[in-house]
Amino acid sequence: MPIWLIELFGARDLNVAFLGITLMTAPCWLAMIFFPNARYLQQLAQPWIVVPVYSWVLVLLLWKSYQAALLPEPVTAASYDAARSFAQHPIAFLVLFCNLQIINLFMGLMIYQKAMRGGFRAPVELTLCWFLGALALIPFGMRLMIRRQVAL
Numbered sequence: 803m804p805i806w807l808i809e810l811f812g813a814r815d816l817n818v819a820f821l822g823i824t825l826m827t828a829p830c831w832l833a834m835i836f837f838p839n840a841r842y843l844q845q846l847a848q849p850w851i852v853v854p855v856y857s858w859v860l861v862l863l864l865w866k867s868y869q870a871a872l873l874p875e876p877v878t879a880a881s882y883d884a885a886r887s888f889a890q891h892p893i894a895f896l897v898l899f900c901n902l903q904i905i906n907l908f909m910g911l912m913i914y915q916k917a918m919r920g921g922f923r924a925p926v927e928l929t930l931c932w933f934l935g936a937l938a939l940i941p942f943g944m945r946l947m948i949r950r951q952v953a954l
Contacts (some may be wrong), residue, residue: 816892819863823900826859827907831932834914835925844918849911853904860900867893906935913942920951 830852833843837906846852867873874891890896910931917924924942931938946952 817897818897819896823859823863823896823903827856827903827932831910831928834910835928835932836913838918838923838925847911847914849908849915852911853908856904856907860897860904863893863897863900867897884909903934906931909936909938913938916946917940920946920949922949 830847833840835848837843864873874888874894877888889898910928913924913927913931917927922945925947927938927942927945930941943952
């Protein structure tokens with residue numbers, strides 16, 4: 803299906819889907835940042851529990867797109883232009899963005915677990931991870947070195 807047709811008739815649905823994907827991990831992030839010592843959070847904030855739950859959103863998005871025949875054409879060449887045109891497709895963008903949210907959450911859960919085992923809180927690093935992803939590993943790694951909880 804042409805991109806312009808999807809954007810013309812599905813603009814509202816695309817916006818709702820984008821907002822839903824953006825906010826779907828917010829409860830986990832807010833709990834890890836503001837309530838890190840909550841007992842239920844320490845039990846549920848495991849990468850092998852939370853990430854598969856959110857991965858179902860990705861599977862559902864792919865399945866619904868497949869059923870509606872909205873998936874973009876497969877990339878035939880490994881080039882920048884091919885990747886850019888693939889990512890410009892609205893459904894492909896939503897899938898990639900959902901995947902990014904899940905990867906960032908996985909990394910945030912790992913930072914949270916390491917901080918809890920180390921006996922400290924990492925709200926700044928978790929906030930950075932929520933919005934910037936892997937860049938949060940830099941201040942977190944520096945913090946671990948300062949606390950002498952990592953070997954060089």
